[in-house]
Amino acid sequence: MPSIRLTLVNNAKQTQRSAVILKVDDVGSGDPINDILILAKNKLRLKKAKTLYLNHGVEFTDPAWLINGKVAQDSLIYVSCGEGYIGQTMAEAAPSLVPVSSSSTAAQTAGESSTTSGENGSTESKEKNDSTTAADSLALDALVLDSDISATIAILAKKSYIDPDANSQLNRTAMLSGMRRVIGQPDLHPGNQYPIGATFITQKLIYPALIGNDIGCGMAVYKTRLSSNIKPQKIVDKLHNLEGRWKEGDPHAFLISQLGEEHSETGKAHLDQLGTLGGGNHFAEFVVIENRVDLELCDSFGLTDDKTYLIVHSGSRKFGQNVLELSNSMQTKAEKKHLGIDADSDVGQTYLKQHDLACAWAKTNRELIAHRVLTRLNAEEDAAKILDIWHNNVEQKLIESIDPERPCWVHRKGAAPSDRGLVVIPGSRGHFSYLVLPEGDQDKNGFSLAHGAGRLLPRAKALQKRPQTSKQASISALQTTELGSSVICEDTDLLFEEQPGAYKEITDIIDDLGPFVKVVAILRPICTYKMRKENRT
Numbered sequence: 001m002p003s004i005r006l007t008l009v010n011n012a013k014q015t016q017r018s019a020v021i022l023k024v025d026d027v028g029s030g031d032p033i034n035d036i037l038i039l040a041k042n043k044l045r046l047k048k049a050k051t052l053y054l055n056h057g058v059e060f061t062d063p064a065w066l067i068n069g070k071v072a073q074d075s076l077i078y079v080s081c082g083e084g085y086i087g088q089t090m091a092e093a094a095p096s097l098v099p100v101s102s103s104s105t106a107a108q109t110a111g112e113s114s115t116t117s118g119e120n121g122s123t124e125s126k127e128k129n130d131s132t133t134a135a136d137s138l139a140l141d142a143l144v145l146d147s148d149i150s151a152t153i154a155i156l157a158k159k160s161y162i163d164p165d166a167n168s169q170l171n172r173t174a175m176l177s178g179m180r181r182v183i184g185q186p187d188l189h190p191g192n193q194y195p196i197g198a199t200f201i202t203q204k205l206i207y208p209a210l211i212g213n214d215i216g217c218g219m220a221v222y223k224t225r226l227s228s229n230i231k232p233q234k235i236v237d238k239l240h241n242l243e244g245r246w247k248e249g250d251p252h253a254f255l256i257s258q259l260g261e262e263h264s265e266t267g268k269a270h271l272d273q274l275g276t277l278g279g280g281n282h283f284a285e286f287v288v289i290e291n292r293v294d295l296e297l298c299d300s301f302g303l304t305d306d307k308t309y310l311i312v313h314s315g316s317r318k319f320g321q322n323v324l325e326l327s328n329s330m331q332t333k334a335e336k337k338h339l340g341i342d343a344d345s346d347v348g349q350t351y352l353k354q355h356d357l358a359c360a361w362a363k364t365n366r367e368l369i370a371h372r373v374l375t376r377l378n379a380e381e382d383a384a385k386i387l388d389i390w391h392n393n394v395e396q397k398l399i400e401s402i403d404p405e406r407p408c409w410v411h412r413k414g415a416a417p418s419d420r421g422l423v424v425i426p427g428s429r430g431h432f433s434y435l436v437l438p439e440g441d442q443d444k445n446g447f448s449l450a451h452g453a454g455r456l457l458p459r460a461k462a463l464q465k466r467p468q469t470s471k472q473a474s475i476s477a478l479q480t481t482e483l484g485s486s487v488i489c490e491d492t493d494l495l496f497e498e499q500p501g502a503y504k505e506i507t508d509i510i511d512d513l514g515p516f517v518k519v520v521a522i523l524r525p526i527c528t529y530k531m532r533k534e535n536r537t
Helices: 032-043 104-110 134-141 164-173 232-238 251-259 268-273 295-301 317-330 333-338 346-376 459-464 471-479 492-497 506-512
Strands: 003-010 017-023 051-053 075-080 115-117 123-125 152-155 179-189 196-202 218-227 283-292 307-314 384-390 392-397 408-413 415-417 423-425 433-438 448-450 486-489 517-531
Touching (some): 164 179, 232 486, 283 295, 408 415, 423 506
Antiparallel strands (some): 003 017, 051 075, 115 123, 218 307, 415 448, 423 433
């Protein structure tokens, strides 16, 4: 009777492992998955073993893989007691499926890490990220996928550091059914389950989980009548009463004025949050032009260096969360298992309709935030919107290099669109931001750009860098940056989570985007508003 050798690994404690032999004569006559779980309970003493993973986090759910060779001899099987896939070390890599093909053209253009599958199925290593470790390289070289998957992977980073966990998360998205392209931007960093700073292109299926709950999150830029010589402290003194429900006007009437009467019920349950930033990396920031890099383009966009500009970064708040939860509740067990939804199905159409409304709500939210902020400085009149773009959304686009007739679905998670004109790419709170104009072949970068500097440190690690002594001095140091700008943030943990050192170098991000953008202007921050503790909702 045929058998296969496997090594069972405790997912939570990977030094604990046991070699087993499993009979695989006829997977239809038994339950090999359950047999492996029983072996794990006995051999690894994992009484609550419930989930099996292959390397790179592919959940092992199909017994047929033991027969058709997709699970090879001596494969590592990670056994979980309910926790998510933790990952593998370099010594543990053991390909058990077929390598994915990868975009060598984009790799050669941007200098990113990549692999490509040759005609004989071997994997040839391309140029590696300058900051790539051996573990990073392996995460790509050992990538294992179903042979039916034709997704390409590209990471547009040569100078920017790419976290190995983000690399692994990006690889796993290429395994999703119907995925055609996966592009990591230079600001790529790990998310809870899927990476942030990436673009995912499918055809028939859409993946709400890739967008997440902050649907429509994005950035708007306004030119104000405030002089570029305004003192940061004057702004600090004026920016109060920006938390909680907008009381100077009717938020429902404001919403209708932006969306129209036909959407009078849209997001009505969340009016207390309309016009509020939320937490995390959201902000309202006053900036001035440090350098008009391209004078002709600056003139064409009305970008003068004698005025102050406002950047607003926020999303759809709880409205987006409700849309995601509604979508999840409507999915079948099969859809939940694979995470994707047929865009033409009732569930898909319902999600897309609600998604679009959440995007519109998010844009209205940014508009009201700008109104509230500028009103505090008597600068709401004559404010001109320069741009407003989403970087968390899904939209349909015809990409001829994939299919000249059938449109694709472009999912952006922390990725700015490069087919909408001017884009703002902010640095950390202590660094410059950039206004750029897309140029060149945008097909190679998934019609997307980085949406910011991208986290270098997870929030927990950023908090660990908080000094244990001279706490007040440390807080004060983060409230005034090296560029002389002020930061308003009355949440101490958030202040340290968002410290400049927690983010990548914005100059590296811009350099890596070189083939795809023209820098129009460089912006210097003068005051960043994160949050006050007044009337928070």
